[in-house]
Amino acid sequence: MRNLLAGPAVFAAVLLLAPAPAHAAVAAPCIAKSGSDATETRADSSVDDGEIRWTASTKYKAEYAHANRAWSYPGARIRIAPDAATTVNDLNYEDFSDPRSAAAGVWSRRPGPAATDLIRFNKARMDTYDPATRRMVAAHELGHALGLCHKSGSGKNAVSSVMWPDVAQYPDAPTDVDKANLKKLWG
Incomplete structure (x- = not known):
């Protein structure tokens, strides 16, 4: 009996059935x-x-834990880890409450030697959101802490990104576009 799975014809057929290589996302x-x-x-x-x-003094533990895991994807160049006795704290997660503010979360850069930056969650907004939206806010603010800016979620240049400027039904983890921007920034 002849082996049907050998020879150049089978090799050519396999090449024709193989999916096209995925296009790399563009920053x-x-x-x-x-x-x-x-x-x-x-x-x-x-x-x-x-x-x-990082350190945390916030009630949104599940949300910041999700953000830390989401941005620690395989191949990510930036390590995100809890502060320890022998390290310098770079970021603190904390809460505030301002019903007049439309912001659900804010990342603040605090320049200076050994200054700790902040991600602050507005309880007046966060408490009105479902868990998925709270995760989106946390992942978005950590994206700012990683150096990323806002991306377009509408119009002809719309991209799928956790870095859209408004709370909406955007992804709660970095998309391929976000990863491309992070790679462009950090290698």
Whole structure:
């Protein structure tokens, strides 16, 4: 009996059935025209020596834990880890409550030697959101701490990104576009 799974014809058939190589996602531009959110720079991030060491004093533990895991995807160049006695704290998650503020979360850069940047969750907004939306907010703010700017979620240049500027039904983890932007920034 002849082996039907050998020879050049089978090899050619396998090549024809193989999926086309995936196209690499392209980094998306910032949508802001001025200010710190108009560019993506290493200096405008919480990253120190290739990592973010964090502490937390927030009620949104599940949300920041999700964000930390989401941005620690395989191949990510920036390490995100809890602060330890022998490390410098780069970022603190904390809460505030301001019903007049439309912001659900805010990342704040605090320049200066050994200054700790902040991701602050607005309880007045976060408490009105479902768990998925709270995870989106946490992942978005950690994206800012990594140095990323806002991306377009509408119009002809729309991209799928956790970095859309408004709370909406956007992804709760970095998309291929977000990963491309992070790679462009950090290698």
